[in-house]
Amino acid sequence: MNKRSVAIVVVSVSSLPLARQIKKQYPDAVIYSKESQEETVVMESIDTIVGDLFLQSDAIIFIGAMGICVRCIAPYIMDKHTDPAVVCIDSTGKYIIPVLSGHIGGANELSIELAQVLGGNAIVTTQSDNTGLWALDTLGEKFGWSVVADDLTDNENAMNACIAAFVNKKPTALILNVREKGTEYLEHTCPDHVRIFNKFSDIPLDQFELVITVGPFIYEADIKMVSYFPKVLHLGIGCRKDLKGDPVEMHQHIIATLIDNNLCPESIADISSIDLKKDEALLALLAYGIMDCPFKTYPADVLNKLAVPNPSAKVKEVTQSSSVAEAAAIQSAGGGLLLLEKQKGQLGESNDYTFAVAMDKSVQRQGHIEIVGAGPGDPELISIRGRRMLEKADLILYAGSLVPKELTYCAKPGATVRSSADMNLEEQFILMKEFYDRGKFVVRLHTGDPCIYGAIQEQMAFFDQFHMSYHITPGISSFQAAAAALRSQFTIPEKVQTIILTRGEGRTPMPEKEQLHKLAASQSTMCIYLSAGIADKVQEELLEHYAPTTPVAACYKLTWKDERIYRGELKDLAKIVKENHLTLTTLLVVGDAIDNREGLSRLYADEFKHLFRK
Numbered sequence: 001m002n003k004r005s006v007a008i009v010v011v012s013v014s015s016l017p018l019a020r021q022i023k024k025q026y027p028d029a030v031i032y033s034k035e036s037q038e039e040t041v042v043m044e045s046i047d048t049i050v051g052d053l054f055l056q057s058d059a060i061i062f063i064g065a066m067g068i069c070v071r072c073i074a075p076y077i078m079d080k081h082t083d084p085a086v087v088c089i090d091s092t093g094k095y096i097i098p099v100l101s102g103h104i105g106g107a108n109e110l111s112i113e114l115a116q117v118l119g120g121n122a123i124v125t126t127q128s129d130n131t132g133l134w135a136l137d138t139l140g141e142k143f144g145w146s147v148v149a150d151d152l153t154d155n156e157n158a159m160n161a162c163i164a165a166f167v168n169k170k171p172t173a174l175i176l177n178v179r180e181k182g183t184e185y186l187e188h189t190c191p192d193h194v195r196i197f198n199k200f201s202d203i204p205l206d207q208f209e210l211v212i213t214v215g216p217f218i219y220e221a222d223i224k225m226v227s228y229f230p231k232v233l234h235l236g237i238g239c240r241k242d243l244k245g246d247p248v249e250m251h252q253h254i255i256a257t258l259i260d261n262n263l264c265p266e267s268i269a270d271i272s273s274i275d276l277k278k279d280e281a282l283l284a285l286l287a288y289g290i291m292d293c294p295f296k297t298y299p300a301d302v303l304n305k306l307a308v309p310n311p312s313a314k315v316k317e318v319t320q321s322s323s324v325a326e327a328a329a330i331q332s333a334g335g336g337l338l339l340l341e342k343q344k345g346q347l348g349e350s351n352d353y354t355f356a357v358a359m360d361k362s363v364q365r366q367g368h369i370e371i372v373g374a375g376p377g378d379p380e381l382i383s384i385r386g387r388r389m390l391e392k393a394d395l396i397l398y399a400g401s402l403v404p405k406e407l408t409y410c411a412k413p414g415a416t417v418r419s420s421a422d423m424n425l426e427e428q429f430i431l432m433k434e435f436y437d438r439g440k441f442v443v444r445l446h447t448g449d450p451c452i453y454g455a456i457q458e459q460m461a462f463f464d465q466f467h468m469s470y471h472i473t474p475g476i477s478s479f480q481a482a483a484a485a486l487r488s489q490f491t492i493p494e495k496v497q498t499i500i501l502t503r504g505e506g507r508t509p510m511p512e513k514e515q516l517h518k519l520a521a522s523q524s525t526m527c528i529y530l531s532a533g534i535a536d537k538v539q540e541e542l543l544e545h546y547a548p549t550t551p552v553a554a555c556y557k558l559t560w561k562d563e564r565i566y567r568g569e570l571k572d573l574a575k576i577v578k579e580n581h582l583t584l585t586t587l588l589v590v591g592d593a594i595d596n597r598e599g600l601s602r603l604y605a606d607e608f609k610h611l612f613r614k
Contacts (some may be wrong), residue, residue: 007032007057009046011064011091013101014041018093025117028063046072047439052244053472057549058087059110062099066090068166071100080104087111093118098447102126103138133191136212136226137161138565143182145214145228146266162210162226170209174502175200177215178232178363182425186214188388216267216339216359231269232363233339236329237283238273238315245347247286253345254355261340263357272296274303296332303327306335310342329358335467336361366469367436371456371473372402373449378559382407386473396441397428402585404560429462431501437466449477452501452527477501478587479527481558486564490593504531504538516541525591532586535577539570541591546570552596553590554580555587567594 006029009017018033020039032049033040043049046068053060054076055298063479069088085107086100096114098107108124115122126135128512131305137159140147149158166172172194175613176183190196194212200219203211213219213227235254237367255265270293271287273280277439278297279362287295298482300320308330311322325342340357347353370389375381382390390396396408400421416435420428428444435442446454450472463470479501483490491500500519510516519526520542531538532554542550548571556564566576569588 005056005058006030006061007053007059008061008063009043009049009053009321010034011046011062011068014036015063015091018089021093022061022117024112025113042244051076052199057084058108059087061110061114061521062088063088064088064091064099066187067439085110087114089114089118090121094120095123096108096120097123098126103135104141126181132189133167134186134189136166138258139182140228143180143185143228143230145203145230146264150225150227158224162224165210166212167225171195171207172210173203173205173208173456175203175211175213175215175219176365177217178230178359179365179368180230180232180363182228182230183214184388184392187392216264218262218264219274224335227264228262229266229361231267232360232401233263233267233269234266234329234336234358234360235271236273236325236327236332236356236358237277237286238319238324238328239277239280239283241276241348243280243282243347243351243353245282246350247282247290249288250282250345250347251286252283257343257355258340258357263339268293268357269360270294270332272298273320274324274328274331275299277324296328300330303331306330309338312382313401322435325354325356325399326358329356333358334361336364360413362469364469365439367439367442369432369436369442369444369463369468369470371444371446371450371454371472372473373451373454373477374398374445374474375476376448376449376478376559377404377557377563379404379409380598381476381559383473383475386475389473390445392441393433393443394446395432395442397432397442398445399447403445405444419602425462429459433466433468446475447478449475452477452479453503454494478501478529478555478558479589482527482553482587482589484557485551485555485558485563486567486589486594488594488596490527490591490600492596493594495592496523496525496593498522500524500526501529501530502526504534504541506531506534507527517544520545523591525589525593528590529589530584531588532561532582532584533579535574535588538588539573542570542573546590550574550590550592553594554582555589556582557581557585558587 006026008022008031008032010019012017013033013035016037021031023031031040032043034043036042038081039382041237050072066088075084080101083101083105085105087110088097088099089347096111098111100107102108111124151158151161152176174194174198175268205221205223210226211223211226216229216233225565258265268291273283275297277283284295287293304321305325306327308323308326310326315324316322326338330338336359338356338358342354342356345353366522372386372389387410390410393414396411396415396417397420398408400419411417432442450456491497500520516538528531528538548569550570552568552570552573554566566580568576
C-alpha cells in the first residue's frame with residue numbers, strides 16, 4: 001500500500017493531526033483540506049474534489065463522518081474492479097472502516113494498516129475476512145496468478161456465485177497441480193469444508209458444490225469452478241532462418257494448440273530458443289509485443305545435452321543440437337516435465353516453426369526435502385515457516401539428542417517421526433529417499449541453524465546426486481540465544497565489531513590459519529562450539545591474546561528446560577567447564593562484549609540522518 005497513490009480528505013481542520021500521523025506512514029500521500037495549511041492542498045468543497053480523486057487515486061482516506069463520506073462517493077461508484085479503495089476514519093481515529101473496494105481495491109488491508117498506525121480499531125465487515133476464509137477474488141493478485149471463474153448457470157456473475165458458495169462453506173474440492181508459495185499457503189490455511197486433491201480424476205464431483213484449481217491445466221465439469229493459473233509453463237520454439245509471416249497467426253495457433261491439450265496460455269512464463277535465433281525479429285515480437293513475456297536463448301551445446309522425445313538429425317545438422325523447441329522448453333523449465341511434445345506450424349511456404357511446452361521443475365508436486373533449523377532448543381524459537389514445515393511433513397527425521405523431541409509434537413496425524421541418533425548417513429538417506437520417491441514431504445530437522453556445524457553438506461551431496469528437490473529453512477543459532485540469555489550485545493561501538501563462530505581443535509583438525517590462538521589476535525567476541533571436552537586447550541590458546549580477566553560464559557543447553565549458564569573470567573574457563581560437568585551441547589563465549597554497557601551507537605545520534613529521519 002505504501003507505493004499506491006493515497007489521498008487524505010480532511011472534513012474538519014481539527015482532524016489535521018490525524019492526517020499528519022497517517023502521512024508519516026505514507027509519505028507520498030496528499031492531504032486535502034478546506035483551510036490552507038503548509039502541507040495541504042486546499043479544496044473548495046469535498047464534493048468537487050472527490051470526482052477527480054476517484055480517477056487519480058488508488059486509495060481515498062476520509063477523516064470525518066461516515067454519512068459525508070458515503071454521500072460524496074456515491075455518484076462516482078462504478079465497478080469494484082476499478083473503483084479506488086475508500087476508507088473512513090472518525091475524527092478521533094478510534095474507528096477505521098473500509099467503505100468501498102475492500103478486497104480488490106485493498107480497502108480492508110489499508111484499514112488494518114491504518115488501525116496499527118493510529119492505535120484504533122479496523123471495522124472490517126467482509127465475511128471471508130471475519131471467518132478466516134480465503135478471498136477468492138484477490139487470491140490470484142496476491143500470488144501473481146491469472147484467474148477464471150465458471151458457473152454454468154450464470155457465467156456473467158460466476159465469481160460472485162463461487163465466492164458465495166465458498167464463504168457459505170459449501171463442500172469444496174481444491175486441486176493443487178503445483179507446489180509453490182501460494183499453494184503452501186492454501187494447504188496451511190485450508191478450511192474444514194475444503195478437501196485437497198492432486199488429481200482432478202480423483203474428485204467425486206457429486207460430493208462437492210465448488211472446485212478450486214491451482215495449476216496450468218484447464219478442467220471442465222458441470223460445477224462451479226474457480227481456476228488459478230500460475231506462470232509455470234515454458235514455451236520452446238524452433239523455426240526456419242529469417243522467419244516471415246504474421247506473428248498474430250503464429251500466436252493464435254500456439255494458443256489454440258495449448259487449449260486443445262488442456263494447458264492454459266496464461267501460465268506461459270517465457271519463450272525460449274537456441275542462440276542462433278536470438279535475432280529472429282518475429283520471435284521477439286511474439287514474446288515482447290504479443291505475449292508480454294521474456295525471450296531467452298541458449299547455446300547449442302547446452303541444448304544438445306538434454307534428452308528429448310523427438311530428436312532430429314536434420315535439426316542437429318543445421319543448429320548443432322538435435323532439438324530446439326523441446327530442449328529449450330526443458331532447459332527453461334530447469335529440467336522440468338515436457339507437457340506438450342514438439343508441434344509443427346507454418347506461416348506460409350518455407351516459414352516453418354515448431355514449439356513445445358514444459359512445466360517448471362521447481363513447482364512440480366513431487367517429493368521434497370526441507371532442511372529445517374530447529375533453533376537452539378526452545379520449541380517456541382523455531383521459525384513460523386519451520387513450524388509450518390513440521391506440520392505438513394510426512395516424515396520428520398530429527399537430530400536425536402541435539403533436538404528436543406517436543407519440537408516434533410506438532411506433526412500431523414499419520415506422519416512418521418524418527419530420530420537419526422542411531423542411524424548413519426547412508427541409513428538416513430535411504431529413509432528420506434523412500435519417502436521422497438513416493439512423492440512425500442520430508443523434513444530433516446537440525447539443531448540451531450543447519451548451516452552452522454549442521455553436517456548438511458554431505459546430505460545435500462546425496463540430494464544433488466539424485467537430482468532431488470530440497471530447500472533450507474534457517475533457524476536461530478545458539479550464539480544468538482547466548483547473546484539473549486547473557487543480555488549482551490556481542491558488538492561494542494568502536495571497540496568490537498566482529499563475532500567469530502568457530503571451534504577448538506579436537507579429533508577434527510582445524511585449518512592452520514583458523515587455529516584459536518590466531519583468531520584470538522583480533523580480540524573479537526568469540527563463540528566456540530563443540531569444544532567443552534578440550535576446555536584446557538581452548539583456554540591456553542585464548543590466553544595468548546586475551547587478558548586473563550576477559551569475561552567468559554559457558555552456556556549449556558541454551559533455551560532448553562535444563563539450561564545452565566556459568567560466567568567467569570578466561571583464566572578460570574577450564575575449571576568452570578570441568579567442575580560443572582559440561583558436555584558437547586555447551587557453547588563457550590569469550591570477549592569484553594559480555595555484560596558490556598559502555599559505548600554508544602551513532603545510529604540514533606541527532607546529527608545522523610537517514611532515509612526516514614531527515
